[in-house]
Structure formats: structure tokens, C-alpha cells
Amino acid sequence: MSANLHLNSLSSPSTSAARPWRVGLIGFGCVGQGLYDILQKRPETGFDISRIVVKNQTKERTLPANRFEFDAAALLADDTLDVLVEVIDDAEEAFRLVAAALRRGRRVVTANKAMLARHLPELVQLQREGQGTLLYEAAVCGSIPVIRTLDAYFGAEPLRRLTGILNGSSNYVLTRMGEDSSDYAPALAEAQAKGFAETDPSLDMGAFDPRSKAVLLAAHAYGAFLQPEQVLNLGIEGISAVDIAFAATLGQKIKVVAGLQRLPDGRVTALVTPQLVGPDSPLYSVDNEFNGVVIEADFAGEQFLRGRGAGGHPTGSAVLADLAALRQGFAYQYPKARAGAPAYASDLEVEIYLRTDEDRLIDLLDFSEISEEADEDEYVVGYVALENLIRHRDTLRKYGAFVVRTGQLRPISTAVAAVVEEESF
Numbered sequence: 001m002s003a004n005l006h007l008n009s010l011s012s013p014s015t016s017a018a019r020p021w022r023v024g025l026i027g028f029g030c031v032g033q034g035l036y037d038i039l040q041k042r043p044e045t046g047f048d049i050s051r052i053v054v055k056n057q058t059k060e061r062t063l064p065a066n067r068f069e070f071d072a073a074a075l076l077a078d079d080t081l082d083v084l085v086e087v088i089d090d091a092e093e094a095f096r097l098v099a100a101a102l103r104r105g106r107r108v109v110t111a112n113k114a115m116l117a118r119h120l121p122e123l124v125q126l127q128r129e130g131q132g133t134l135l136y137e138a139a140v141c142g143s144i145p146v147i148r149t150l151d152a153y154f155g156a157e158p159l160r161r162l163t164g165i166l167n168g169s170s171n172y173v174l175t176r177m178g179e180d181s182s183d184y185a186p187a188l189a190e191a192q193a194k195g196f197a198e199t200d201p202s203l204d205m206g207a208f209d210p211r212s213k214a215v216l217l218a219a220h221a222y223g224a225f226l227q228p229e230q231v232l233n234l235g236i237e238g239i240s241a242v243d244i245a246f247a248a249t250l251g252q253k254i255k256v257v258a259g260l261q262r263l264p265d266g267r268v269t270a271l272v273t274p275q276l277v278g279p280d281s282p283l284y285s286v287d288n289e290f291n292g293v294v295i296e297a298d299f300a301g302e303q304f305l306r307g308r309g310a311g312g313h314p315t316g317s318a319v320l321a322d323l324a325a326l327r328q329g330f331a332y333q334y335p336k337a338r339a340g341a342p343a344y345a346s347d348l349e350v351e352i353y354l355r356t357d358e359d360r361l362i363d364l365l366d367f368s369e370i371s372e373e374a375d376e377d378e379y380v381v382g383y384v385a386l387e388n389l390i391r392h393r394d395t396l397r398k399y400g401a402f403v404v405r406t407g408q409l410r411p412i413s414t415a416v417a418a419v420v421e422e423e424s425f
Contacts, residue, residue, distance in 0.1 A: 019046075020043075020046045020047060020048040021046060021047050021048070021082040021083060021323070021327060022048055022050040022080060022081045022082050022083075023039075023047050023048060023049045023050060023081065023082070023083055023084075023085055023323070024050065024051045024052075024053070024075040024078060024081040024083070024084045024085070025049050025051070025052045025053070025084075025085050025087070026053045026072050026075060026084065026085065026086045026087065026088060026097060027053075027054065027086065027087040027088035027089075028052055028054050028061060028063075028068070029087065029088075029089065030311070030312045030315070031087040031111050031138065031312060031315045031316055031319065032052075032085070032087045033061075033062065033312055033316075034311070034312025034313045034314075034315060034316030034317075034319075035049075035085065035087070035312075035316035035319045035320060036049055036052075036063075036316075037312070037313065037316070038313065038316050038317060038320055039320070045320065045323075045324070046327070047320070047323050050080075050081060051069065051074075051075055051078065051081065052067055052068050052069065053068070053069050053070060053071065053072045053074075053075055054068050054069075054070065055070070055088070055090075057070055072097055073100075076097065076100055076101050076104060076106070082107065083106075083107040083108070083109065083323060083326055084097075084101050084106055084107070084108050084109070085108075085109045085110075085319060085323075086098055086101075086108060086109070086110040086111075086112060087110070087111050087112070087138075087319070088112070089112075091112060091114040091115040091118065092115070094110065094112040094115040095115045095118070095119045095123075098110055098112075098115070098123065098134065099119075099122065099123065099126055101132060102123065102126040102127055102130050102132035102134060103126060103129075103130050103132070104130070104132065105130050105131050105132045106132050107132065107133045107326050108132065108133070108134045108135075109134075109135050109136070109138070109319055109322040109323060109326070110134065110135075110136050110138075110139065111136065111138035111139050111315060111318075111319060112136075112139060113136075113139040113140060113209065113212040113213050113216065114203075114208075114209075114212050116136055116139055116212070116215075116216055117211070117212035117213075117215040117216060117228050118227075118228065120215070120216065120219055120225060121225045124225075124334060124337075127331075133326060133331045134332075135322035135325060135326060135330070135331075135332065136216070136322070137318045137319075137321055137322050138315050138316075138318035138319045138322065139212075139213070139216060140166065140213045140216050140217065141164070141166060141213070141291045141293060141305075141307065141309050142168070142291060142307065142308050142309040142310050142311065142314040142315045142318060143307040143308050143309075143314035143315070143317050143318055144291055144292075144293060144305045144306070144307040144309070145305070145318070145321065146164075146217070146293050146305055147216065147217075147220055147332075148321075148325070148330075149295070149303075149305070150162075150217065150220035150221050150295070151220045151332045151333060151334065151335070152333075154221070154295065154297060154300075155333060155335035155336070156335065157297050157298060157299055157300060158262065158297070158298045159221050159222065159262065159295060159296065159297050159298070160261070160262055160296045160297070160298060161259070161260065161261045161262070161294075161296040162217060162221050162258075162259075162260040162261075162293065162294070162295050162296070163257055163258065163259050163260070163281075163283065163293070163294045164217070164257065164258050164283070164291065164292060164293035164294065165255055165256065165257060165258075165283055165286050165290075165291050165292050165293075165309075166209075166210035166213040166214065166256075166258050166272075166291055166293075166309065167204050167207070167209050167210040167213075167256060167291070167309065168196060168288075168289035168290065168291055168308070168309035168310040168311075169191055169196050169197040169198070169201065169204035169205070169209075169289070169310065170204050170205055170207070170210075170235070170236055170256045171255065171256065171286065171287065171288065171289065171290065171291070171309075172187075172191045172194075172196045172197070172288050172289045173187045173188050173191050173197070173205070173236065174187075174236065174239075174253070174254055174255060174256070175287040175288050176190055176191070177239070177241070177244050178244055178248075178253055178254075181241060181244075182241075183240065183241060184236070184237075184239050184240065188201060188205070195311075196288075196289045196310065202237075205235050205236055205237050206233065206235035206237060206397065207233040207234060207235040207236075207256055207272045207273065208228075208233060208235075210233070210256060210258050210272045211228055211231050211233040211258075211272045212228060213258065214231055214258040214260060214270050214272050215227075215228055215231060215270075217258070217260060218260055218268065218270050219334065219336075219337065220332070220334070220336070221260055221295075221336070222260065222262065222268045222336055222341075222342055223334065223335075223336030223337035223338070223339060223340070223341045223342065224268050224270075224336075224337075224341050224342055224344060225337065225341060226270065226344060230270075230344060230346070230390075231270045231271060231272060232271040232272065232273060232386060232389050232390050232393065233271075233272045233273070233393065234272075234273040234274065234389070234393055234396065234397075234403050235256070235274075235397070236254075236256060236274055236402075237397065237400070238355075238397075238400040238401055238402035239254070239274070239402050240355075240402070242355065242377050242379075243353075243355060243402055243404065246353065246377070246379065247276055247404070250276065250278075251278060251279065252276045252277055252278045252279075252284075253276075253277050253284060254274050254275070254276065254277070254404055255274070255275060255277045255283055255284075255286070256272065256273070256274050256275070257272070257273070257274070257275040257277065257283065257405070258270070258271075258272045259271055259272070259275070259405075259407075261409070262342070263345055265345075266342055266343075267342055267343045267344065267345035268342045268343075268344060268345065269344065269345045269346065269348060269386070269409070270344075271350070271386070271405075273403060273404070273405050274402075274403065274404045274405065275404060275405040275406075275407055276353075276404055276405070276406050276407060277407075281294070282294055282302075282304040282306070286306055289308065289309060289310055289311070290306060290307065290308060290309060291306070291307060291308070291309030291310075292304065292305065292306040292307075293305045293306075346386050346387050346390065347385075347386070347387065347411070347412045348385075348386045348409050348410065348411060348412055349368060349383040349384065349385055349386065349409070349410050349411070349412050350383065350384055350385075350386050350389060350405055350408070350409055351371075351381070351382065351383050351405065351406040351407075351408035351409075351410075352381070352382070352383075352384055352389075352403050352404060352405055352406065353379055353380075353381050353403070353404040353406065354379060354380050354381075354384075354401060354402070354403050355377065355378055355379040355401065355402045356378060356379075356396075356399065356400070356401040356402070357378050358399045358401065361392075361395070361396065361399060361401050362380060364388075364392055364395065365384045365388050365389070365392060366384070366385070366388055367380070367382040367383060367384055368382070368383050368384070368385070369382050369383045370382035381406070383408075383410070385412055386409075386412075389403070
């Protein structure tokens with residue numbers, strides 16, 4: 001894919017800062033209402049939500065019914081709107097709307113990380129062809145300005161590594177389990193009661209949500225346009241107090257960490273799983289619903305960003321920041337991709353802690369080296385081929401196994417590189 005982009009998003013005289021920008025809002029859930037609240041409290045920002053489209057015509061909302069309409073196509077066709085903000089929860093419908101808007105040369109802000117992770121190459125291409133502009137800071141880490149930091153500030157500097165806690169829901173559950181010695185189910189119920197986790201928590205607890213965010217970060221950190229399935233994602237659905245205690249004996253915590261890394265040969269890898277995190281890492285103190293990102297650059301060294309990763313107002317503030325950036329003519333340049341996308345590497349071995357009562361899973365993963373076993377607590381520590389973890393992640397989830405990375409990666413050995421046939425369970 002060509003990424004030699006010139007995205008023309010400069011304001012014309014008809015959309016100058018002399019008058020408020022007219023915003024067309026598609027979706028009025030948590031983020032949409034959060035943005036609306038912020039703009040009501042801060043009218044001096046110069047943005048007015050002129051039209052709001054929603055899907056459900058009978059749902060009760062905080063605004064009068066006459067403020068809402070139900071035809072998103074009408075907003076796409078309304079050239080009096082200066083910018084469209086898409087914040088719905090349907091990834092495929094979001095792609096259809098955003099793609100159509102870009103083909104019309106529109107300015108668009110979205111917070112839909114699942115849609116972006118699946119369709120980012122096409123959306124970048126549409127911007128190049130249609131001269132529309134798409135910003136999506138709100139899709140990753142809520143209020144933390146990590147996308148623009150990578151694209152603009154670190155656009156010219158190679159990055160060794162990027163690691164982050166990208167999901168506030170799972171982080172809240174892990175914090176409660178660590179501090180209260182509670183089990184997974186009551187910790188999750190508390191997160192749901194406080195609004196930090198969805199009624200259906202599978203996307204968050206299964207690490208699908210942070211995987212989408214890791215895909216977006218890979219594009220800006222390394223110029224690598226990945227498909228979500230390429231990235232290992234393992235969640236915390238099978239975690240127990242035994243695992244928390246294991247980490248505590250090492251003086252560490254368990255966090256769901258997205259790890260992106262440049263290898264010595266220039267290739268990059270990415271994976272999203274629970275990981276042991278020690279006090280020497282800035283991520284150790286990122287608790288509850290907060291997110292944190294550590295950027296390790298070749299010349300600038302280590303940078304750490306921390307903030308609220310979810311919620312209507314934190315995420316709405318990221319949408320507002322994108323609106324302000326669009327008014328100033330900002331557009332993502334994808335400079336790392338312009339230099340040539342690096343190859344993606346999965347021929348690595350990962351050191352993991354695996355707890356399971358199903359011995360066949362240990363055989364299935366085909367450990368190349370085992371450094372620790374505890375029959376009583378049903379866990380094993382050792383090295384496994386990353387490709388085996390990717391191949392068998394659904395089976396691990398099906399049987400309730402819990403996997404934690406120690407943080408160690410190494411090149412795969414010739415012996416391990418042989419294809420392992422998946423056993424029938």
C-alpha cells in the first residue's frame with residue numbers, strides 16, 4: 001500500500017475560526033454524550049453540534065426527542081457541516097459511513113477502534129484519493145494523546161519498543177483482585193456496577209479491544225499495517241487468586257500489556273496478553289481504570305504517558321482535541337509507512353506462565369524449555385513458540401487456561417520451527 005500521502009485539510013474561508021464549526025454527530029452513547037456535555041460547558045471552543053443522528057428511535061435520552069434524527073446519509077450530504085463525528089458501536093456500519101464521507105472529501109473524527117483496526121489501509125488510501133481527513137485519537141487510550149505523539153513528534157525517530165496498558169476495564173478488574181484478594185467474578189461485577197466494564201465484557205476481558213488499539217499503534221509507531229488476527233491476544237477470563245499470588249511472590253503485578261517491539265533485524269512484532277510487571281516499570285503503578293503507554297525511542301529514550309482510558313468525558317476530550325486539530329489543518333502523515341513498512345515477525349519464542357488442569361494443553365503448546373513446574377498449583381513456566389500461541393489461543397480460552405508473559409522473547413530455534421499439528425480436543 002502506498003502511504004505517500006498529502007492530506008489536504010486546510011480550512012477554507014467559509015470554515016474559518018470566525019464562526020463556530022458546525023458538527024454532525026453520528027451516535028449519542030457514552031462518547032457522543034460526553035462530547036456534547038463538554039461543548040455545552042465550553043462554548044468558547046468554537047464547535048456547535050448542529051445535527052445528531054441515532055439508530056434507536058425509542059430509546060430515552062438526556063436531550064429532547066426533536067434534537068435527534070435517524071438518517072446518517074443526510075449528514076453525509078449536508079455540506080454546511082464542517083466536520084462529522086462518528087461514535088457508534090457497529091464497526092461495519094461505521095466503516096461504511098466513514099468511507100463514504102472520505103470519498104466526499106469530508107473531515108471526519110471517529111472513536112471506533114475495531115473498525116479502524118480492520119480497515120485502516122483502505123481508509124488511508126481513501127484519504128489520499130479523496131482529500132478527506134480522518135483523525136481518531138479517541139480510539140486509543142481515551143484522554144492520552146498517543147497517536148498524535150507517535151505521528152508528529154516521533155515521526156522521524158526510530159522506536160525500539162512501545163508497551164502499554166490500553167484497556168481500563170481489565171485493568172480495573174486486575175487492580176481489585178490484587179488489592180482486595182478477590183476472585184475474578186466479584187471484581188468484574190464491581191467494574192460493571194461502576195460503569196468501567198460492559199454488560200458483555202468479552203471484548204475487554206478477552207483482550208480483543210486492546211488488540212485493535214495495538215494494531216493502530218503499530219501503524220504510527222512503525223509504519224506496519226497489521227490485521228488483528230496477526231496479533232496474539234489472550235485475556236484474563238481464566239485468572240484466579242493463585243495467579244495473583246504467584247505474581248506477588250515475585251514482587252510483581254499482572255497487567256494486560258500490549259507489547260510492540262522492533263527486532264535487531266528490523267522486523268516488528270506485536271502481542272497483547274497478561275504480563276508480569278515489576279516496580280521498575282512505569283506501568284506497575286497504572287491501576288484501576290487508567291491507561292499508560294511507555295515509548296522507548298532510539299535517541300529520546302523512555303517517555304511515559306498516563307491518563308484515563310475510558311469514560312464519556314475523557315474520550316470526549318480526545319474527540320474535541322481532534323476537532324481543534326482539524327480546524328488547524330492537521331492530518332496524520334504516517335511518516336514511518338512512507339519510509340517502507342517493516343516485515344512482521346512471529347517466528348519467536350515467548351516465555352510464559354501457563355496454569356491449566358488440562359495436561360493436553362501443555363503438550364499442544366509444545367514447550368521448547370520448561371524452567372518451573374508446580375503440580376499442586378497446576379502451572380508451568382517455560383518457552384513456547386509465538387506461532388503456537390496464536391494458533392491455539394481459542395483452545396486455551398475454551399478450556400479456561402490462564403497465560404501470562406514474563407516479558408522475555410527470543411529467536412525461535414530450528415527444532416521449534418517445525419510445524420506442530422494441532423491435536424483434536
